[in-house]
Amino acid sequence: MAKPEVPLVFALIIITIAYTQCATFLPGDEAKPFTLRTLSGKIEYINAKNSSHLLPMVLFAYDPRSAYMEAIWTKDSSVKALIMNSTKSGNYVFMSYSDHALQDVQWMQKRVTNQIADLYLSGHINAAAATSLGKRMHFVVLPVESMGNWIPLLLSKWTCQDFGCGFQQILVSTDSKFPYVINRLDPRYDWMGSPASAYKSSIQVVELDACKGSSNVSLSGKMAIAQHQKGCSYFKMVKAAYTVKAAGLTVIAAKNEYPVDMNCHGNECNVRYPIPATMISYAEGQKILKLLKSKKKVDFSFQTTPSHNFYFGIDGQGKIEETGWLLYPSFLYFTWQLQWYAYKSNLIHNIAEHAKVVQIFNDSTIHGKYGASAIVNLPPVKEMLEYQDVQLDMALSCRGKRDEECPPWDHTVQLYVCCSNATSHCQQELGRWITSFRRRIGHWLTPVTPLLPLLSSSSCNFTMKTVPWAQPWFTTLKLRFSNKINTTVAKKKGTPLKPQKLIPLFRGGTFDKNYNKKYKPIHFNMTSKTKKVKLVAVITGHGSDNNNCAEFCVTSHHFMVNEKHANVRTFNNAGNSLGCAERVLQGVTPNEHGTWLYGRDGWCDGQEIKPWIVDITNQLSTKSVNTITYHGYYNHTDPHPTSKPGYIIMYSFLSLYDTY
Structure with a gap:
C-alpha cells in the first residue's frame, strides 16, 4: 500500500482534532452506538430500541x-453493597484507565463472583x-483510552x-533535588477535614507511634505520620496525634491492605478532634x-490535580446522564443511580x-418573593369530578446543561392555589416538594x-414559591385527571364517591x-349525605x-x-444515616x-x-357533633428546645366524600 501524501495526512489530523474539539456530550443526549470488548466477549450497543437488554447501565473506570x-x-464493604443494593435490572460496566486493564478487571470479576457466591450461600440473595x-x-x-x-x-x-x-495527592519533598507525588485518601467527609483544605503550604513530617498511645513529644506545627496496626482504631490514632499537638495526621495503611476512607464508629463520632487527616499506601x-x-x-504539600471523569450512566431510554456526587468511595452510589433509572x-x-x-407551568422560573404564578383555565368543576384520580x-x-450549574441547598417548594377569593380555600397548599441539591x-x-x-372553579391562580433568597429553579407542572368514571358501569356497580368539600384543620408553626x-x-358535623371522610395532612419538620x-x-x-x-x-426515618x-x-x-x-423529618x-x-x-358520628384535636411531639412530649427552635410546615384538612 502506498504511503499517504503529506497533505492527506494533515487533512486527517485536522479532521480528528476538529471532531475532538467540536464533539459535545450533554446530559439527555442519545447515546451513540459503541462496542465493548469484555471478558465475556463483544458487546455492541446500537440504540435504546435494539439494545434494550443493556439498559439502563452505569459505566465506571478504575x-x-x-x-x-x-x-x-x-473495599469489601463496597463490593458487598453493590450486590446487596442492585435492582432486578440494569447493567454495570467495569473499565480501567490502567495499562493493565485486563488484569484489573479479571481481579475485579473474581472479587465480585466470590462475593456473589458468599452472599448466596449465606442466604442473603437467592439463586x-x-x-x-x-x-x-x-x-x-482494554484500557479506557484504547476502547x-x-x-x-x-x-x-x-x-x-x-x-x-x-x-488527591501529596507532593513529597526531601533533601534530594526533585520532589515526587504519591496518592492519598482523605477521611469520611462528615468525620474529619482534609489536609488539602487546612494547609496551602508545605509542612514538615514527623513519625509518631499513634497506636501506642500517649507521648511526651510535642509535634506542634508538624504533620504526624503513623503506621496503622491491627486492632488500633483510627479514632485512637487521631486522638494520639491531637494529644501531642500535631497539626495533622497521615496514616499508613496496614501491610497487604489498601487505603480506606477512615471513619469513626459508635460513640467515637460524638468526639471531634480539630485536626485534618489522610491515608497513604503501605x-x-x-x-x-x-x-x-x-x-x-x-x-x-497537599494537592488535588484535576482529572477526567470516572463514571457516567445511560438511562432506560438510551440517554447519557451524569451520575452525581459520590460522598464517600463506594459502589453504593452506582446502585442508587440505577435505582433512579428504574424509578424514572x-x-x-x-x-x-x-x-x-392541563399545563400549569412550562419551564417557569421560581425565584424571588413572588415565585412563579399563572392563571389557568381548568375543566368545569363537574367534569373534574368525573375523574377518580x-x-x-x-x-x-435549572439553567444550563450540567448538574454543577444547579443551585445548592435543599429548599422547600410549595404550590398554592386560589380559585375564589371569597372562600376559605384561597392560597391553600396543593403540593409540596424539596429541591435537589445541585441535581x-x-x-x-x-x-x-x-x-x-x-x-373550586374553572379558572384558578397557581403560585409556586420557595424562599426568596434561593437561586432560580425552573418548573414544569401539569395537572393530570385520569380514570374517568364510566357512568354505565357506575349505575350497575354503584356510583363512585368523590371529594366534594374540604374542612381546613391545623397549620404548623x-x-x-x-x-x-x-x-x-x-368541631364539625357529618351529615347523612357524606359517605366518607378522609384526614389529609402534609407535614415536614425544618x-x-x-x-x-x-x-x-x-417528631410525631x-x-x-x-x-x-x-x-x-x-x-422515624429522621436522623437515619441512609434514611x-x-x-x-x-x-x-x-x-x-x-x-x-440522611433521613429527615417527613421529607428528603x-x-x-x-x-x-x-x-x-x-x-365519626352522624348523630352528634364530632371533634378533632391535634398535638405535635418530640420524644413523646411537648418540644422544649434550649436553643433556636425549628419549625413545622403543616397543612391539614378533612376531605368529605359524596356520590358523584
Whole structure:
C-alpha cells in the first residue's frame, strides 16, 4: 500500500482534532452506538430500541492515580453493597484507565463472583438474583483510552468536579533535588477535614507511634505520620496525634491492605478532634519512614490535580446522564443511580397512561418573593369530578446543561392555589416538594385527589414559591385527571364517591414549648349525605435546635377524633444515616451534593411530599357533633428546645366524600 501524501495526512489530523474539539456530550443526549470488548466477549450497543437488554447501565473506570476510585474497587464493604443494593435490572460496566486493564478487571470479576457466591450461600440473595446479577456485570479488557469508541472523549469532556474527583495527592519533598507525588485518601467527609483544605503550604513530617498511645513529644506545627496496626482504631490514632499537638495526621495503611476512607464508629463520632487527616499506601509509607529514620527532612504539600471523569450512566431510554456526587468511595452510589433509572422508567410509563392534562407551568422560573404564578383555565368543576384520580406531574430543573450549574441547598417548594377569593380555600397548599441539591433530574407524580375541592372553579391562580433568597429553579407542572368514571358501569356497580368539600384543620408553626398551646379542638358535623371522610395532612419538620429539631429529629403528630381514635404520623426515618438514600426507588434524587443521604423529618432532599391520608369515616358520628384535636411531639412530649427552635410546615384538612 502506498504511503499517504503529506497533505492527506494533515487533512486527517485536522479532521480528528476538529471532531475532538467540536464533539459535545450533554446530559439527555442519545447515546451513540459503541462496542465493548469484555471478558465475556463483544458487546455492541446500537440504540435504546435494539439494545434494550443493556439498559439502563452505569459505566465506571478504575484509575491507579485515584486513591478514591481504588477504594471503591478494593473495599469489601463496597463490593458487598453493590450486590446487596442492585435492582432486578440494569447493567454495570467495569473499565480501567490502567495499562493493565485486563488484569484489573479479571481481579475485579473474581472479587465480585466470590462475593456473589458468599452472599448466596449465606442466604442473603437467592439463586435467580445471583445468576441475573452475574449476567449484568461486564468487564472491559482494554484500557479506557484504547476502547476505540466515544466513551473516553465523554469522560474527558465531563471533567470530574464533584466530591472525590481529581487525583488527591501529596507532593513529597526531601533533601534530594526533585520532589515526587504519591496518592492519598482523605477521611469520611462528615468525620474529619482534609489536609488539602487546612494547609496551602508545605509542612514538615514527623513519625509518631499513634497506636501506642500517649507521648511526651510535642509535634506542634508538624504533620504526624503513623503506621496503622491491627486492632488500633483510627479514632485512637487521631486522638494520639491531637494529644501531642500535631497539626495533622497521615496514616499508613496496614501491610497487604489498601487505603480506606477512615471513619469513626459508635460513640467515637460524638468526639471531634480539630485536626485534618489522610491515608497513604503501605508501600509509600515505608519509603517515608525509611527517609525519616535516615534523618532526612521530609515535607508534605497537599494537592488535588484535576482529572477526567470516572463514571457516567445511560438511562432506560438510551440517554447519557451524569451520575452525581459520590460522598464517600463506594459502589453504593452506582446502585442508587440505577435505582433512579428504574424509578424514572416507571414514571415515564405512568405519565404515558391516558389522562386529561392541563399545563400549569412550562419551564417557569421560581425565584424571588413572588415565585412563579399563572392563571389557568381548568375543566368545569363537574367534569373534574368525573375523574377518580388527580395528580401533579412536576419536574424541577435549572439553567444550563450540567448538574454543577444547579443551585445548592435543599429548599422547600410549595404550590398554592386560589380559585375564589371569597372562600376559605384561597392560597391553600396543593403540593409540596424539596429541591435537589445541585441535581437537575427531579421529576415526580404526586397524588392529590382528596384535595380536589381546592379547585373550586374553572379558572384558578397557581403560585409556586420557595424562599426568596434561593437561586432560580425552573418548573414544569401539569395537572393530570385520569380514570374517568364510566357512568354505565357506575349505575350497575354503584356510583363512585368523590371529594366534594374540604374542612381546613391545623397549620404548623415554631416547634417550641408553646407549639401545642395554639391548637384548639375543631368541631364539625357529618351529615347523612357524606359517605366518607378522609384526614389529609402534609407535614415536614425544618430547622435545627439543640435536639436537631425539626429537620433531623423524630417528631410525631397526633390527630385525635372524638377523644378516642388516635391517628398518628411519626417520622422515624429522621436522623437515619441512609434514611433518604434508601428511598431512591420512591423518587428521591440520588447522589446529590450535601448530606442528602440522611433521613429527615417527613421529607428528603429532591423528593415530593406525598399527602398523608387516613380514612376516618368509622371514627365519626352522624348523630352528634364530632371533634378533632391535634398535638405535635418530640420524644413523646411537648418540644422544649434550649436553643433556636425549628419549625413545622403543616397543612391539614378533612376531605368529605359524596356520590358523584
